[in-house]
Amino acid sequence: MVVLRKTSLLVFFLFLLLLLESTFEQQTSSLDEKSALLLLRSSLGLRSRDWPVKGNPCLNWNGIKCDQNGRVTKINISGFRRTRIGNQNPEFSVGSLVNLTRLASFNASRFYLPGPIPALFGSSLLTLEVLDLSSCSITGTIPESLTRLSHLKVLDLSKNAINGDIPLSLTSLQNLSILDLSSNSVFGSIPANIGALSKLQRLNLSRNTLTSSIPPSLGDLSVLIDLDLSFNGMSGSVPSDLKGLRNLQTLVIAGNRLSGSLPPDLFSLLSKLQIIDFRGSGFIGALPSRLWSLPELKFLDISGNHFSDMLPNTTVSFDSTVSMLNISGNMFYGNLTLLLTRFQVVDLSENYFEGKVPDFVPTRASLSNNCLQGPEKQRKLSDCTLFYSKKGLTFNNFGQHEEKKSSKTSWLSHTKIVILAAVGGSILLMLILIVLPITVSFCVRRRNRSSTSNHPRGRHNGVGPLPPDETLPSRGGVSINFGSLGSSFTYQQLLNATKEFSDSNLIKKGQSGDLFKGVLENGVQIVVKRISLESTKNNEAYLTELDFFSRFAHPRIIPFVGKSLESATHKFLVYKYMLNRDLPSSLFYKSNSLVDNGLRSLDWITRLKIALGVAEGLAYLHHDCSPSVVHRYEKPFLLLFFYFQDTISSSLILSLPMFTKGYSSK
Ligand SMILES: *[C@@H]1O[C@H](CO)[C@@H](O)[C@H](O)[C@H]1NC(C)=O
Ligand SMILES: *[C@@H]1O[C@H](CO)[C@@H](O)[C@H](O)[C@H]1NC(C)=O
Ligand SMILES: *[C@@H]1O[C@H](CO)[C@@H](O)[C@H](O)[C@H]1NC(C)=O
Ligand SMILES: *[C@@H]1O[C@H](CO)[C@@H](O)[C@H](O)[C@H]1NC(C)=O
Ligand SMILES: *[C@@H]1O[C@H](CO)[C@@H](O)[C@H](O)[C@H]1NC(C)=O
Ligand SMILES: *[C@@H]1O[C@H](CO)[C@@H](O)[C@H](O)[C@H]1NC(C)=O
Ligand SMILES: *[C@@H]1O[C@H](CO)[C@@H](O)[C@H](O)[C@H]1NC(C)=O
Ligand SMILES: *[C@@H]1O[C@H](CO)[C@@H](O)[C@H](O)[C@H]1NC(C)=O
Numbered sequence: 001m002v003v004l005r006k007t008s009l010l011v012f013f014l015f016l017l018l019l020l021e022s023t024f025e026q027q028t029s030s031l032d033e034k035s036a037l038l039l040l041r042s043s044l045g046l047r048s049r050d051w052p053v054k055g056n057p058c059l060n061w062n063g064i065k066c067d068q069n070g071r072v073t074k075i076n077i078s079g080f081r082r083t084r085i086g087n088q089n090p091e092f093s094v095g096s097l098v099n100l101t102r103l104a105s106f107n108a109s110r111f112y113l114p115g116p117i118p119a120l121f122g123s124s125l126l127t128l129e130v131l132d133l134s135s136c137s138i139t140g141t142i143p144e145s146l147t148r149l150s151h152l153k154v155l156d157l158s159k160n161a162i163n164g165d166i167p168l169s170l171t172s173l174q175n176l177s178i179l180d181l182s183s184n185s186v187f188g189s190i191p192a193n194i195g196a197l198s199k200l201q202r203l204n205l206s207r208n209t210l211t212s213s214i215p216p217s218l219g220d221l222s223v224l225i226d227l228d229l230s231f232n233g234m235s236g237s238v239p240s241d242l243k244g245l246r247n248l249q250t251l252v253i254a255g256n257r258l259s260g261s262l263p264p265d266l267f268s269l270l271s272k273l274q275i276i277d278f279r280g281s282g283f284i285g286a287l288p289s290r291l292w293s294l295p296e297l298k299f300l301d302i303s304g305n306h307f308s309d310m311l312p313n314t315t316v317s318f319d320s321t322v323s324m325l326n327i328s329g330n331m332f333y334g335n336l337t338l339l340l341t342r343f344q345v346v347d348l349s350e351n352y353f354e355g356k357v358p359d360f361v362p363t364r365a366s367l368s369n370n371c372l373q374g375p376e377k378q379r380k381l382s383d384c385t386l387f388y389s390k391k392g393l394t395f396n397n398f399g400q401h402e403e404k405k406s407s408k409t410s411w412l413s414h415t416k417i418v419i420l421a422a423v424g425g426s427i428l429l430m431l432i433l434i435v436l437p438i439t440v441s442f443c444v445r446r447r448n449r450s451s452t453s454n455h456p457r458g459r460h461n462g463v464g465p466l467p468p469d470e471t472l473p474s475r476g477g478v479s480i481n482f483g484s485l486g487s488s489f490t491y492q493q494l495l496n497a498t499k500e501f502s503d504s505n506l507i508k509k510g511q512s513g514d515l516f517k518g519v520l521e522n523g524v525q526i527v528v529k530r531i532s533l534e535s536t537k538n539n540e541a542y543l544t545e546l547d548f549f550s551r552f553a554h555p556r557i558i559p560f561v562g563k564s565l566e567s568a569t570h571k572f573l574v575y576k577y578m579l580n581r582d583l584p585s586s587l588f589y590k591s592n593s594l595v596d597n598g599l600r601s602l603d604w605i606t607r608l609k610i611a612l613g614v615a616e617g618l619a620y621l622h623h624d625c626s627p628s629v630v631h632r633y634e635k636p637f638l639l640l641f642f643y644f645q646d647t648i649s650s651s652l653i654l655s656l657p658m659f660t661k662g663y664s665s666k
Pocket of ligand 5: 206
C-alpha cells in the first residue's frame with residue numbers, strides 16, 4: 001500500500017512536472033526554434049548576457065519577438081557586440097535561421113557580418129518582410145535570390161561594400177516600401193522598370209557608382225516620399241516624368257553629372273516637397289517658377305550649378321520659420337527681391353546680384369562675390385560689367401557715378417594700399433593745383449599724321465611742363481576724316497602682330513575692349529585694342545575715341561598709331577606700346593621675394609614722378625585743350641597708365657570708355 005502510494009505520488013509529481021513543463025513550452029519558443037537561436041548565438045558569437053541559455057527567448061532575450069504560438073517573428077541584433085571568441089573569426093553565418101519558419105524581421109544593423117549575403121535569404125526565409133543589414137561590412141553582390149523574398153517591405157543594405165548591378169528582378173518585390181542601397185559600390189543603371197515598385201515610399205541609391213540616366217519610369221512611383229540619387233555618376237537630364245511623384249517630400253539628386261535645364265513643369269504637382277538638394281549637378285538655364293511657391297519648402301540647395309535667372313519679386317503668405325536657401329555658385333543676377341523674406345538662412349554668394357541689399361535680407365546672409373552695392377568682397381567691376389553686357393543689360397556700376405571711387409574699390413583690399421592711395425591722391429590733387437597755373441596751353445591737333453611712332457615723346461625726361469617744341473601745332477576746327485588718322489592696318493596684319501590675339505599677348509580685358517600686345521613687321525611694339533561691337537553696348541565709343549585722337553595729342557597721352565576698321569563686327573585701335581606694365585598693376589604690385597620676376601614695388605620717388613605725370617595729363621585734358629575734356633562719364637574712370645621705370649612716364653594710355661560721354665566744349 002505504502003509502495004503504491006509512494007509510486008502514485010511520484011507519478012503525480014511527474015505528471016505535474018510534465019504538465020508544468022508543457023505549459024511552459026507553450027508560452028516559449030518551440031524546442032526547435034530555441035535550439036536554432038542557440039546555434040545562431042554561437043555562430044555569430046553573441047553574448048550570453050543578451051541571450052541567456054536558461055532564459056526564455058520569447059520573454060527575456062534581448063531583441064527577440066514571438067507570436068502567440070511562441071514562434072519567433074523578429075530578431076533584432078542591431079548594436080549587439082560579439083564575445084571575444086566570436087570576434088576572432090567573424091563570419092556572416094546565419095544558417096540556423098532556416099528553422100525559424102515564421103521569421104518576419106531580421107535586423108542586424110551595425111552588427112559585424114563580413115562576407116557576402118548567404119543564399120538562404122530567398123531560398124528560405126520566405127516569410128521575411130523586413131531585412132536590415134545596414135552597416136554590416138557586407139561584401140559581394142546583391143544575390144538574385146533576395147528578389148524571391150516576395151513579402152519584403154523593407155530592404156536596407158546601406159553602408160556596406162556591396163558591388164555589382166541592381167538585379168532587374170528586384171522590381172518583382174511588389175510590396176517593397178523602403179529600398180536603401182546607399183553608400184555601397186553598386187554600379188550599372190537603375191532598372192528601367194523601377195516604376196513597378198508601386199508601394200515604394202523611400203528610395204535611397206545615393207553614394208554608389210551608378211551611371212546612365214534617371215529612368216522616366218521613376219515618375220510612376222506615386223506614393224514615393226523620399227528620393228535620393230545623390231553622389232553617383234548619373235548623366236542626362238531630369239525627365240519631366242518625375243512630376244508624377246505627387247507625394248514626394250525629399251528630392252536629392254546632388255553630385256551627379258546631369259545636364260540641361262530643369263523641365264518647366266517639374267514641380268507643377270509636387271506640392272509636398274520640403275527638401276530639394278540639387279547641388280553640384282551641372283544644371284543650366286532658368287528655374288521653374290513654381291519652385292518658389294512650393295508651400296512646404298524648407299530646404300533648397302541648388303548651389304554649384306550654372307543656373308542663370310533672376311529672383312521673382314514675390315512674397316508668400318505661408319509661414320516658414322525654419323528654412324534655408326543656398327543658391328551660391330550660380331549665375332543669378334538682378335536685384336535682391338522680396339522672395340528672400342521666405343528664408344531664414346540664405347547663401348547667395350558667387351552670383352551676379354546687383355543693387356542695394358534690402359533690409360529684409362536675413363542678417364546672416366552670405367553675399368560675397370556678387371556685384372552688390374555695399375557688402376564686402378564683391379566681384380571686380382570688369383566681371384560684373386562683362387556679365388551684364390552679355391545679358392544685354394547695363395551694370396549699375398555699384399550704384400556709383402563717381403568714377404574714381406568705383407574703379408578703386410576693386411583694387412583696395414589692403415589697408416596699406418588704402419593709405420598709399422590716400423597719400424597719392426592728395427599729392428595728385430596738390431600737384432594739379434600747382435601745375436595748372438604754369439602749364440602752357442598746348443592744345444594740339446594732328447596734322448598729316450600717318451603714324452605717331454616717330455614722335456619724340458617718351459624721350460622727355462623730368463617732370464616739369466613740356467617744352468613747347470615737342471607739341472604738335474594745332475589746326476582749326478575742321479571736320480575729321482578718320483581715314484587719314486594714323487595708319488590703316490589690315491586685319492591680317494594685326495593677327496600676325498598679336499599672334500592671332502593669343503592669351504599670352506593679352507594685357508588686360510577692358511571695358512571698351514581687350515588690350516593685346518603686338519609687334520609690327522617693322523619691329524615697332526604696339527598695343528591693339530580689340531573692340532567687339534557685339535558685346536559693347538555703345539557701338540559709337542570707338543568713333544569718339546578716334547575723334548579724340550584726331551584732335552588731340554600730348555606727350556602724356558599714349559601715341560595713337562593707327563586702326564583697322566574693315567571688319568563689321570570688330571574694330572581695332574592701335575597704340576604705341578609703353579614699356580613696363582600698366583600703372584595699376586605697378587602701383588599695387590607687392591614685392592614678393594619668392595616669386596619676383598625682376599619687377600620691384602615702386603619707390604616713392606617714382607610714385608611722385610608718376611603723380612606729376614598724371615597731373616600733367618589731367619591738367620591738359622581739363623584745361624589746356626580746346627575744347628577741353630570734361631569728366632561727365634557714366635563709366636568708371638579707367639585711365640590706364642604705362643610708365644618707364646628709369647625715367648618718368650611720359651605717356652599714359654587712356655583706356656577710353658571714359659570718352660563715351662566724351663568731351664564737351666567749354
Ligand atoms: C534593436 O535593438 C537595439 C539594441 O538592443 C535597440 O536599441 C533598438 O531599439 C532595437 N530596435 C528595434 C527596432 O527594436
Ligand atoms: C533545423 O531543425 C532540424 C530539426 O530539428 C535539424 O535537424 C536541423 O539541423 C536544423 N537546421 C539547422 C540549419 O539548424
Ligand atoms: C534596425 O535597428 C536599428 C537600431 O535599433 C533601427 O534604427 C532601425 O530602424 C531598424 N531597422 C528597421 C528596418 O526597423
Ligand atoms: C503585399 O501586401 C498586401 C497588404 O499588406 C498583402 O495582402 C499581400 O499578401 C502582400 N503580398 C505579398 C506578396 O506579400
Ligand atoms: C540616403 O542615405 C545616406 C547614407 O547612406 C544618408 O546620408 C541620406 O540622408 C539618405 N537620404 C535620405 C533622403 O534619407
Ligand atoms: C552653400 O553651398 C556651398 C557649396 O555647395 C557651400 O560651400 C556652402 O557652405 C553652403 N552654404 C551654407 C550656408 O550652407
Ligand atoms: C535693379 O534695380 C535697378 C533700380 O531699381 C534697376 O535700374 C535695374 O534695372 C534692376 N536690375 C535688373 C536686372 O532688373
Ligand atoms: C518688389 O516689389 C516691391 C513692391 O511690391 C517694390 O517696392 C520693390 O521695389 C520691388 N523690388 C524689385 C527688386 O523689383
